[in-house]
Amino acid sequence: MKKTLLTLCSVLCCAVLFAQVPATEKQALLDLYVDTQGDQWINTWDLNEAVADWHGVTVENDHVVSISLLFNNLNGKLPASLGNLSKLRILELSFNKLNGEIPAQLGQLSNLEVLALNANGLSGTIPETLGALSKLKQLHMSSNKLTGTVPASLGNLTAVEVFNVFDNDLKGSLPAELASNNNLRELMIAENDFVNTEIFSVVLLSNSGSGLNLKSPSLSPQAKTIIAIESPEDGN
Template identity: 45%
Template sequence: MNTKLYFVLLFIACQSIMAIVPKSEKRVLIDLYNSTAGENWNQKWDLNKPVATWHGLEIENGNVVAIHLMDNNLNGELPTSIGELSKLKELDVAFNKLKGNIPTIIGELKRLEVLRFGKNKFSGSIPNEIVNLHKLRILDLFNNNLTGELPKGIENLERIEVISISDNSLSGTLPEGLGELQHLKRLEIANNKIEGDIPDSLSNLKNLKSLVLAENNFEGKFPSSIFSLPNLKVVQIQRNNFDQMYIKNSLPTETSVVMLDYENKDKFSENPIESILNHTEVRTADTKFEDE
């Protein structure tokens, strides 16, 4: 046999072997398909064909490492067996019709880096087990029906870059531990029922670019030191109960912020920062679902 042809065939054979996932992982995927009305998906799986041909999957070394089923008409509940995909790095089922509680077994996915559940109908609380995902970079739960407080121990998400949990019914206060998330770039918590003061520890988030706290029940004096964060571009704190006069008097004359929304801003036109208030370079609505 021609040597070149031999190596080509060997490469194809190796790729085929590597694409064969364990029976246990295939069973989990079939659970997912059946529990979310797979027959009605926009892009269905042919269960009679190899797993490697199924839409939205990434397979490495014979294991499923990513599930991308965004906007695919998934309807139903996530199976608890999803926690058995031990090599999974990305789970994206955003913009579907999924309901029920977020399975606590999600906390077993120790390699998970991206978790996208935004724009669904999930209810119940954010499971505390999520803080066990030490490699998580993106946590997207926005626009669901989630209630309860933010998970305790959130500072354990040491690699987190994006926390997007706006448009739910979350309550309680912001934990001090948020200020320990040194990789955090976007903190978006708008339109919830969170109350109390803003922790001064948020002033430690040197990589923060977007801070969206609008439409909650926050009160007191918004920490002025936050406006001096070196990478901050977007601050939305309107429709809360902050001390407005304190905000007016604490705005710095120099800042990296390009968009600031807060109450009665038109009364503060004498402040140099007023020139950025109507800046349209960055809008939360346009950035909610973008990766950094």
């Protein structure tokens, strides 16, 4: 009996030790590795190790919940399969060499709280699908090559606290719903060509802290509060 219990305990311990994330989630990570030249990353992955041991990957309850690969020399396009990481809460890929468009499939990440893609070479438009990220608290897309307008659907991001599209080639109107969002505390929109910045009561300095450059008529009396902000790598 005692031997049976010891054997059972050993099996359970091994099951926990070697627990695997779902195949679709592991494949999404492998796609990211291949599509962004993972063998050239500064901190690369040993694909023979458990996913939980891969640099920048956090696994909880056998699901990938966080990917943080800042300053890691990712070079290439983001794979659409990232949208299969259903439990992902944090996707932090800032300060790399990502290019191409932001996959619309990121809008499937219903648990996502932080999406950070600052300082890459991403182009194209912001996907309308990102408006479905109901739990998103931080959106960072500064210093890319994004064009077009900010989709009206992003006005549905009622939980968003930080909205950062600083230094792109965006134009037109920002979603009016953002201006009435009581959760919004940091708005970084300088170095674009927006036309309705006067509707916002809180306007923030650019990441450099050098001042406002909204490329729009002077701010209305509503813009009463100007707050210097810290860049995301300092903890925001």
